[in-house]
Amino acid sequence: MVSVVLAAGLGMVTNLVTSTFTWSLAAFGFALVVTQALLSVWQARQEQRNRRTARDGLLAPLRPPAPEQRKDASVDARQLVYLLTAPFSPTPLWGRRAVHDELLAWCVDRSSSAGVVRVVSGPAGVGKSRLALAVAESLPAGWAAGRFTGNGEQLVKLIADAGEPTLVIVEDADRVAGLDTLILQASKHPTLVRLLMIAREGLGPMPETVLPQVNQGVSLTALGDSGDRQRWFGEAVRAYARKLEIPPPDLPDRAVGHDGDTPLIVHARALLAALGRQGTRTWSFAEIMSELVALELHSWEADLDRLPKGCDVEVLSQAVAVLLVLPARTDEQAADLLRRVSQYSKKAAFESRMTIARWARRRHPPGPDGRLDLRPHLVGERLVLDVLGRTNLLREEDTAAITALVRSYTEFPDALEVLVPLLDRQRAHLPELLAGIIDTGVAGHALDVALAALVDADDGLVRLRLITIEAPVSLRNLRAAISQCAVAHHRELVKADPDRYLPDLADALFDLGSSLQALGRFRSALGFIEESVELYRRLAIDDPETYEQDLAASLVGASFILRELGCPRDAVELAREGVGIHRRLAVDEANFDEGLFAYSLNTLGLVLRELGRPREAIEVARESVELFRRLAAEAPESQVPILAMALLNLGLVLGELGELHDAVDSVRESVEIHRRLVAVEPDLYQDALAMSITNLGFLLGETGQYRDALSAAQESVELYRGLVVEDPTVHETYFAMALLDLGQMLFKLGRPREALGVTEESLKLNRRLAASEPAFHEPKLAKTLINLSVILKDLERFQDALAAAEESVSLYRRLAVAEPDIHEPELAMSLVNSSVVLEEAGQLGEALRNVEESVDLYRRLASGEPASYQHKLAIALSNLAAGLHSVNRIDDAWRVWEEEAAVLKACAERDEKLYGPSYRRVLALLREKPGGAD
Numbered sequence: 046m047v048s049v050v051l052a053a054g055l056g057m058v059t060n061l062v063t064s065t066f067t068w069s070l071a072a073f074g075f076a077l078v079v080t081q082a083l084l085s086v087w088q089a090r091q092e093q094r095n096r097r098t099a100r101d102g103l104l105a106p107l108r109p110p111a112p113e114q115r116k117d118a119s120v121d122a123r124q125l126v127y128l129l130t131a132p133f134s135p136t137p138l139w140g141r142r143a144v145h146d147e148l149l150a151w152c153v154d155r156s157s158s159a160g161v162v163r164v165v166s167g168p169a170g171v172g173k174s175r176l177a178l179a180v181a182e183s184l185p186a187g188w189a190a191g192r193f194t195g196n197g198e199q200l201v202k203l204i205a206d207a208g209e210p211t212l213v214i215v216e217d218a219d220r221v222a223g224l225d226t227l228i229l230q231a232s233k234h235p236t237l238v239r240l241l242m243i244a245r246e247g248l249g250p251m252p253e254t255v256l257p258q259v260n261q262g263v264s265l266t267a268l269g270d271s272g273d274r275q276r277w278f279g280e281a282v283r284a285y286a287r288k289l290e291i292p293p294p295d296l297p298d299r300a301v302g303h304d305g306d307t308p309l310i311v312h313a314r315a316l317l318a319a320l321g322r323q324g325t326r327t328w329s330f331a332e333i334m335s336e337l338v339a340l341e342l343h344s345w346e347a348d349l350d351r352l353p354k355g356c357d358v359e360v361l362s363q364a365v366a367v368l369l370v371l372p373a374r375t376d377e378q379a380a381d382l383l384r385r386v387s388q389y390s391k392k393a394a395f396e397s398r399m400t401i402a403r404w405a406r407r408r409h410p411p412g413p414d415g416r417l418d419l420r421p422h423l424v425g426e427r428l429v430l431d432v433l434g435r436t437n438l439l440r441e442e443d444t445a446a447i448t449a450l451v452r453s454y455t456e457f458p459d460a461l462e463v464l465v466p467l468l469d470r471q472r473a474h475l476p477e478l479l480a481g482i483i484d485t486g487v488a489g490h491a492l493d494v495a496l497a498a499l500v501d502a503d504d505g506l507v508r509l510r511l512i513t514i515e516a517p518v519s520l521r522n523l524r525a526a527i528s529q530c531a532v533a534h535h536r537e538l539v540k541a542d543p544d545r546y547l548p549d550l551a552d553a554l555f556d557l558g559s560s561l562q563a564l565g566r567f568r569s570a571l572g573f574i575e576e577s578v579e580l581y582r583r584l585a586i587d588d589p590e591t592y593e594q595d596l597a598a599s600l601v602g603a604s605f606i607l608r609e610l611g612c613p614r615d616a617v618e619l620a621r622e623g624v625g626i627h628r629r630l631a632v633d634e635a636n637f638d639e640g641l642f643a644y645s646l647n648t649l650g651l652v653l654r655e656l657g658r659p660r661e662a663i664e665v666a667r668e669s670v671e672l673f674r675r676l677a678a679e680a681p682e683s684q685v686p687i688l689a690m691a692l693l694n695l696g697l698v699l700g701e702l703g704e705l706h707d708a709v710d711s712v713r714e715s716v717e718i719h720r721r722l723v724a725v726e727p728d729l730y731q732d733a734l735a736m737s738i739t740n741l742g743f744l745l746g747e748t749g750q751y752r753d754a755l756s757a758a759q760e761s762v763e764l765y766r767g768l769v770v771e772d773p774t775v776h777e778t779y780f781a782m783a784l785l786d787l788g789q790m791l792f793k794l795g796r797p798r799e800a801l802g803v804t805e806e807s808l809k810l811n812r813r814l815a816a817s818e819p820a821f822h823e824p825k826l827a828k829t830l831i832n833l834s835v836i837l838k839d840l841e842r843f844q845d846a847l848a849a850a851e852e853s854v855s856l857y858r859r860l861a862v863a864e865p866d867i868h869e870p871e872l873a874m875s876l877v878n879s880s881v882v883l884e885e886a887g888q889l890g891e892a893l894r895n896v897e898e899s900v901d902l903y904r905r906l907a908s909g910e911p912a913s914y915q916h917k918l919a920i921a922l923s924n925l926a927a928g929l930h931s932v933n934r935i936d937d938a939w940r941v942w943e944e945e946a947a948v949l950k951a952c953a954e955r956d957e958k959l960y961g962p963s964y965r966r967v968l969a970l971l972r973e974k975p976g977g978a979d
Contacts, residue, residue: 093207097189100203104191104213107181108132112408120289120320124344126337128288129312130420131174135284138179139277139308140268141172148180148241148263152188152212157235162228164218164242164262169423169456170309171265173243177214180241184212192216195413197227205234218242219485220414220448225255232258245455246486260682264725267305274301274311278326281315294318301326309421313337330456334427341424352404353397360388364401365409365417366432369425370439370446372415376402385438416449426453426460433463441470447478451487458491465495475499476510479523488519488728490771497522502533509534518563519728521775525560532557532573548592551580555599558606565775567609567821574603578619594638597626601645604652611820613655613867620649624665640684643672647691650698657866659701659913666695670711686730689718693737696744703912703955705748712741732776735764739783742790748959751793758787762803778822781810785829788836797839804833824871827856831878843886850879854895870914873902877921880928889932896925900941911951916960919948923967939974946971 109132112124127133138145151159165173181190190212193200204211213231215221224242228251231238242248248259269277278301286293296318302311313333317325322336342358349356363386373379379402384390389398405417409425412418419425430453433439439446447467454460471478479496500523502508512531516524531553538546558574561567581596600623607616627642646669653662673688696711719734742757765780788804791797808829815822830853837846857872876899883892903918926941946967952960 096203096207097209100189100200100207100211101191103194103196103200103203105194107178107190107192120291125316126341126424127420128285128316129309131178134175134312135288136281138175140273141176144263145176145179149183152180152184152239155210155236160258160261161231161235161238162240162242162258164244164248164259165265166244166247166262167265168307169245170307170421171267172308173265174216175308176265177241177243181212181214188212190214193221197223198230201227201230201234201238204238210237212239212241215240215242217244217412219244219246219249220412222413224248225252228255228258245452249484249486267307271300274306277311278315281312282318285316285319289319291319294321299326309423334423337424338428338431341428348404353400355388356401360386361401362428362432363436363438365405365419366429367438368405368417369419369429370416370449371443372445373411374415376406379406385440423456426457429453430457430460430463439467444471444474444478448481448485451482451485454489454492455487461491461495468499472507475507476514480514483514483516483520488517493520493522496520497526500526500530502530521560521563525557525564528553528557528560547580548584551577551584551595554580555602559602562606567606571603571606571610574599574606578603593626594630594641597623597645598641601648605648608652608655609821610818613652614864616652617656620645620652624649639672640676643669643676643691644687646672647694650694654698654701655867657870659698659910662698663702666698670695685718686722686733689715689722689737690733693740697740700744700747701913703916705744705956705959709741709744709748712737712744716741731764732768735761735768735783736779738764739779739786743786746790746793751790755790755794758783758790762787777810778814781807781814781825785832789832792836792839797836801836801840804829804836808833823856824860824868827853827860827871827875831875834878834882838882838885843882846882847886850882854879869902870906873899873906873921874917877924880924884928889928893928893932896921896928900925912955915948916952919945919952919963922948942967942971
């Protein structure tokens with residue numbers, strides 16, 4: 046362009062210096078400049094188009110073309126299940142407006158500080174791809190969008206060259222090779238590139254350099270209530286009927302589906318209903334999946350005349366199953382994999398295998414990992430499990446199938462029936478295979494137990510590689526099994542060289558004890574933790590700077606377990622020693638772990654509360670929460686979950702001190718934190734959420750908020766029912782407690798028959814648990830018997846109520862002899878309750894003796910801890926006064942009522958709202974006394 050301008054200018058100068066000015070030459074020069082300018086603009090636009098074309102060549106379209114259908118095929122013989130995938134859905138996005146707008150704003154804002162990655166996770170069929178598509182199609186003009194197909198580094202370069210902001214949807218992101226490269230390259234262009242990652246369980250392990258980019262995301266769950274499902278079902282049925290050009294069926298006004306149905310399941314019900322299947326609105330998940338697989342297989346029949354002779358749907362299903370679980374980059378590699386299909390195993394069948402491989406890869410084009418991408422994925426997974434369940438297609442070397450089978454376990458637990466034998470045949474490679482399984486992020490109790498059962502601590506060669514694996518806390522049994530391997534390995538090393546390997550053995554023992562504790566196996570855990578304490582003591586004598594912190598951690602660990610085993614006196618000494626070491630280490634900041642210190646304080650607070658010493662407990666509980674708040678601000682990912690548990694403990698201590706409103710606030714904060722944690726990692730924090738909700742319900746009940754307390758109790762019971770199915774050993778204790786609280790709230794709200802059912806369920810659980818661990822579970826059994834007797838009395842089953850009350854008193858008497866500080870308050874409560882039941886049964890003398898004993902106990906307790914026990918003393922005094930009045934000891938009754946008034950006055954001064962009405966009621970009663978109230 047510059048040369049043309051210079052040439053034209055030179056021509057003009059020449060024109061001027063010659064004798065006459067030539068207009069034709071000037072016009073020619075001007076035309077030459079204009080032409081070249083236009084040519085340059087055209088060339089620039091062409092280059093821009095070329096850059097966009099190059100970029101788009103590495104992006105698949107948001108909505109690919111629909112599969113070709115044979116014109117002569119009936120509706121049922123067509124390809125149909127693809128209609129359930131996001132690009133072909135005939136309905137708009139349902140119920141995700143808020144998250145849609147949030148993701149759209151993240152894109153459009155183009156702030157360099159917003160990050161280039163968002164992860165959308167959630168179970169199969171929950172609508173992740175549909176949400177991503179809706180966001181992409183809502184982008185304003187000037188944006189490009191498409192689906193990732195591979196070669197992340199080159200894609201980002203072409204996006205930068207094109208200069209247009211681009212949204213890249215990465216489906217099945219956890220299966221994409223080179224994902225870290227894509228993210229790192231994209232992070233260099235924070236205003237141009239947005240990566241929307243889609244994965245069921247998150248992205249899995251990522252390099253440290255990438256982690257800051259992938260810490261934001263959205264976890265989707267099933268949405269909508271019964272009304273939404275019914276409305277969406279009707280909308281989808283009509284939409285599918287229009288799409289298929291068939292008349293829509295009649296839709297009676299009846300409920301559709303079940304709570305927890307994903308959008309995919311609602312769509313599947315609708316598609317099947319449009320096709321004339323009867324009863325789909327109530328079909329189970331298994332029935333729906335089986336019918337969808339049958340639809341897919343039926344559609345293959347139309348292609349059989351193009352395939353090798355003797356090929357039928359069963360052969361095709363075997364071929365597709367193989368290519369769904371084993372990767373192949375080319376048709377030739379796919380054909381080689383099909384030698385696993387017996388009909389085409391011979392070398393001479395190569396052409397037939399190639400024909401089938403091409404058919405399969407054309408029909409279900411492979412994803413980035415080389416496996417066939419049959420969608421919806423649930424249909425492909427169900428097909429694989431059905432085929433592998435009836436045929437022996439996989440070979441020992443087919444370990445690449447393992448991750449595909451693990452992913453399908455989340456929705457199809459019977460995947461274990463195929464997965465476990467395959468792993469069992471590969472024991473020599475078990476460490477590497479387990480590492481791959483862990484990387485998928487899939488968890489679940491049955492999977493955990495099955496994987497742990499494969500670990501052999503006696504196999505020295507495999508064991509050495511196993512102990513390098515760090516199993517997540519969501520796989521507790523596997524974690525414990527690997528810890529057992531580590532202990533066995535280091536015991537052998539210590540025999541050869543104790544000075545060198547004793548610290549490693551101490552660490553391994555502590556890890557194993559902690560792993561067993563997480564499984565609820567407290568007795569086994571205690572032995573290993575106590576052995577680690579002994580070793581750390583020896584090590585700390587020679588090298589306190591290195592080992593005192595480990596000693597403190599093991600002491601606190603042993604304390605926690607002893608508390609769980611019902612031995613709080615032994616526990617408190619160990620906890621105090623651990624806290625003391627941490628306080629001493631705090632002076633030397635270089636060798637001090639503030640997180641361990643905060644945890645030790647929390648454990649000491651738990652033990653002191655268990656010992657009935659809430660005044661001491663409150664100080665360390667508050668200090669623990671204060672420390673964890675600061676730590677959580679600095680490292681939220683690791684410290685916020687522990688802060689939530691510390692807040693729960695603080696709330697319970699405040700409750701025992703009578704500071705009920707502060708207690709509710711503390712536990713409510715714990716619940717809110719746990720809800721946020723569960724939204725991101727439900728498998729990891731569901732049990733902690735259930736526990737915090739249980740205790741919130743209890744405290745709400747103590748403040749008289751019975752309806753809110755009932756809602757909390759119902760939610761915690763529902764959560765624990767699911768958890769107990771997964772792992773009864775860990776969760777049954779807390780489930781029994783949640784049932785007990787639910788029964789109490791139902792009774793308070795005048796629903797004794799419902800209360801009886803759940804309380805009897807709690808009693809059954811507690812009897813069984815107390816038989817195996819009496820020290821820990823007998824107090825809970827005794828409390829359950831108290832509540833049961835109250836309910837039975839209300840239902841006028843006096844003999845049954847009396848039997849429960851007497852058993853409760855008997856248990857608490859025995860427990861109070863061994864641990865008076867802990868169990869005397871509970872004995873006092875059971876005596877009050879039994880006196881009421883005895884009175885109803887006509888045993889007035891025995892009733893009076895019990896309530897008098899209760900009053901004596903509460904007087905002593907209230908003198909030391911008035912805030913904790915005065916309101917309970919008032920209840921006992923009220924019952925004693927009524928009992929005295931019933932046996933005509935009128936003067937004694939008035940004296941007791943006067944004492945009750947004095948006690949309630951002190952209570953009301955602390956909390957007028959809670960205790961004022963009771964105080965005024967007693968004052969009104971005393972005005973009826975001859976001579977009036979004092």
